[in-house]
Amino acid sequence: MKLAIIGLGNMGQAILSGILKNNILEAEQIIAADKKFANADFEIEEKFKEINITDDNKEAVQKADYIILAVKPQIIELVLEDIQNSAASKVIISIAAGVNTRTLSQYFTANTKIIRVMPNTPALVAEGMSALYYSNLVEADERAFVEKIFNSLGETAEVKESDMDAVTGLSGSGPAFVYIFIEALADAGVLKGLARDTALKLAAQTVKGGAEMVLSSDIHPAALKDMVCSPAGTTIAGVAELENKAFRSAVINAVQKAAERSEELGR
Numbered sequence: 725m726k727l728a729i730i731g732l733g734n735m736g737q738a739i740l741s742g743i744l745k746n747n748i749l750e751a752e753q754i755i756a757a758d759k760k761f762a763n764a765d766f767e768i769e770e771k772f773k774e775i776n777i778t779d780d781n782k783e784a785v786q787k788a789d790y791i792i793l794a795v796k797p798q799i800i801e802l803v804l805e806d807i808q809n810s811a812a813s814k815v816i817i818s819i820a821a822g823v824n825t826r827t828l829s830q831y832f833t834a835n836t837k838i839i840r841v842m843p844n845t846p847a848l849v850a851e852g853m854s855a856l857y858y859s860n861l862v863e864a865d866e867r868a869f870v871e872k873i874f875n876s877l878g879e880t881a882e883v884k885e886s887d888m889d890a891v892t893g894l895s896g897s898g899p900a901f902v903y904i905f906i907e908a909l910a911d912a913g914v915l916k917g918l919a920r921d922t923a924l925k926l927a928a929q930t931v932k933g934g935a936e937m938v939l940s941s942d943i944h945p946a947a948l949k950d951m952v953c954s955p956a957g958t959t960i961a962g963v964a965e966l967e968n969k970a971f972r973s974a975v976i977n978a979v980q981k982a983a984e985r986s987e988e989l990g991r
């Protein structure tokens with residue numbers, strides 16, 4: 725079994741790291757295609773040095789059974805044109821935001837198996853969330869293999885294709901919204917006199933701990949919030965300010981805008 729990864733950027737590298745770290749494939753079973761990294765002068769992480777990296781997408785596709793497309797949506801059609809004649813009867817896995825199976829399938833024969841995945845960057849620390857959509861030709865063993873890859877990067881969930889834009893707005897883009905929240909918490913700590921590194925640690929661990937409480941209990945987030953709010957205490961004073969500044973509405977709108985942009989990229 726051989727895997728090609730086209731595009732070794734943020735997500736391509738995260739996926740490659742997970743596969744190697746978890747021994748899902750041996751280095752010699754993987755071929756990556758990215759001009760930048762095929763150039764010997766370019767800095768590449770030590771752990772990727774055993775991987776065959778080419779600047780020829782077609783060569784990578786020809787040598788593989790599974791192909792992960794990890795290039796930007798804006799250039800994916802160029803890549804698809806380039807590889808379409810080499811991809812017959814292979815499993816195509818696209819992580820590109822917005823690009824739907826209708827667009828992808830235009831480049832391949834009717835029996836090409838297509839999988840869409842929306843991962844996120846916490847995959848780099850094995851805390852990713854990947855949503856997977858399998859088109860109906862994909863066989864059980866192929867699903868199992870692809871699921872294994874993305875399970876090595878964190879959690880997975882199977883979704884309908886029609887949910888992919890929502891997923892992209894929430895868990896695909898969501899890490900950026902969380903980082904902004906963490907940065908703002910830390911800035912507030914600094915404003916109140918904390919050292920920057922202390923403030924950042926407090927902020928990040930608070931978000932991590934809050935997420936863990938939600939994931940590991942059946943308690944609704946609203947009830948968990950109530951447990952922090954003492955009557956006439958400190959927290960409810962802060963909560964009132966968040967409501968006053970329409971924090972929830974800003975978050976909801978951010979996810980909605982990101983999902984709409986995903987829809988746009990698919991047109």
Ligand SMILES: NC(=O)C1=CN([C@@H]2O[C@H](COP(=O)(O)OP(=O)(O)OC[C@H]3O[C@@H](n4cnc5c(N)ncnc54)[C@H](OP(=O)(O)O)[C@@H]3O)[C@@H](O)[C@H]2O)C=CC1
Nearest residue numbers: 731732733734735758794795796797819820821843844845
């Ligand atoms: N970043 C994220 O949080 C997430 C991204 N995605 C999706 O993943 C995909 C990749 O995103 P991301 O990793 O952030 O993007 P990056 O720009 O970091 O990675 C894309 C890589 O592909 C390379 N590349 C450009 N053109 C070609 C080509 N013709 N053939 C092969 N490789 C090429 C780029 O090189 P160069 O830099 O020289 O152009 C770059 O190294 C996107 O479609 C995005 O929607 C999905 C979920 C989360």
Ligand SMILES: O=C(O)[C@@H]1CCC=N1
Nearest residue numbers: 821844892896897898
């Ligand atoms: O911003 C983007 O378009 C990509 C897709 C999801 C996260 N990053």
